Amino acid sequence: MRDQTRSTLDKLSIDHIVKRFGPSVAVDDVSLSIPTGELVCLLGPSGCGKSTVLRMVAGFEMPSAGRIAIDGEDVGTLPPNRRPTGMVFQGHALWSHMTVAQNIAFGLKLRHLPRATVNQKVAEVLELVGLKGFEHRHPGQLSGGQQQRVAIARCVVLEPKILLMDEPFSALDAHLRVRLREEVRTIQRRLGLTTVFVTHDQEEALTLADRIVVMNAGRIEQIGTPDSIYGRPGTRFVAGFIGTMNMIETRVQGGAARLGPIAIAVDAPEGPVTLAVRPEDFSLVEVGSAGSVAGVVERIIDLGAFRMADIRIDAGLVLKAQIGKGRRIAVGDTLALRPEHLILFGADGTARPAAIPIAA
């Protein structure tokens, strides 16, 4: 009976939390529910409040309003040392005066576990993060990646109900970041850890998360799977923030928005709107084809797997289009692009229904 009620509860539920620092509002009415075992990324530009949300869950900041519950229990007034959360900090935050083993054992010793248990758990978790044999090193003798692995081990060994990660890899180089990201994902899956991961790196969020929470200016812009965030951005901000997006400013007149010669039927009042098209959503067609817009290639960037071309449509509009390797193009060529998929954002910045081009 009790188990049943528990399983229906979310592991972590954040309910209308607000955080004010003096007159400024860092987090503005954020609500979020995370079921057991899910990895959620809080993604947003710096200063968007994502770290503050994380720090409120950890207990380092107290919400000005709202409620945070773990396993259905309000943790609002608990200090960080009495919350069942574990945090991996930006820049590892290892205790340099302790060895690797001492760093990991510190939390276990605070729980008054027998010495043998502590040693066994330390050995197990070091094996898990691939640092067997590093017990007696000091953090200063490890590489950046190894230090961050120890920091993860220090958290994971305590079996937290919620694992919190605050831009843990932002100080590492790109290759290492990708590797550690994959390792974290593996460990998180294996242990079934409910995880909140803060990052400003959209690639990190897209590859890592079950769900992404895009934040801006203290508010949640959109919550969704990486696929839906990328493919169906709900707001103008999300469309511009995630991936590369052509943002075309235009107007609605007579129930249609115009992109060059293309008229797009929209359900929006007259006035300014933004059309958003991904570079990969353009197909190259014969110049003069129906539903296409023509322009001159201004610049070509070879990105290895494909090329990105800047195509000037008119004085005020340059579109980025992804061009396959098979197609021969050169600067100065005239190309016609047909948008296969587009999103329209009204004056308030939210997505509105729009039909793919109806007339030339």
Added chain:
Amino acid sequence: MSAILRKMVHELPGALITLLLVGFIVLPIAGVFLWAFAEVWRYPSILPTQWGFRFWGMMLGRADVWEAFRTSLLLSVIVTGLSAIICLPAAYAFARLEFPGKSLLLLSFLTIQAFPKFGLYIAIATIFFSLGLVGTFTGVVVVQLVNTLLLMIWIPVGAFQNVDIRLEEAARDVGAGPIRTFVSVTLPQAGPAIAAALLLTFVGTFYETEGAFLIGAPNIRTMPVLMISLINNQIVVQYGAVLSVLLWVPSFIALLFARKILNARTIAGGVGA
């Protein structure tokens, strides 16, 4: 030729500095050491004409010397310990918390230091007199504590500010309370600077003379106070010299100890990582 000349010009400032250091630091110290082991040393001779331990025997044979040595050691240990207990948490508060009047309070410790010491001691002595603290060990401890405030607040404040706050947060996060975090993470992280402050406090208390003299005399006699009375009674250079060398021993040991701590930390390679 000119190359040699240039070399000389280059080395001249270094040589001059060495000469000055020798003249002002090494020679007087050497003089004290020589006097401590000299039995006869008259004007024209550069070195003592008769060496020996006669004055050492005389000094070490005196009960009051040993008594003073014990008093000084005990005083320094107690004052350093009390100062640490009082000042380190205060320094932590100064480093981490925001409260009204913070900078003014911090400055006030400097003001104490800038105040002419002797005047301050006399003022304190009059207060202590009415409290019955003059001539007591407690009184001397308290007056020495006043002395240690500046050092034991200012140096640790800087040290604590240099400790990354995330290290403390990480400790809180794994389950340590505020006190445990301070003892297990903050203190060791700020260790070298705090060790230096403790050492300076210990040595400073060991050698402090005016306060100990004004408050403690005649019942409580520390080594420096004893030295004054010995020299006042009869000017025998060797007395002063032997006592100086004796006094030098504990601080030298303390310094060696400090070096060992600092080196061990450097080798650990973890500083500032």
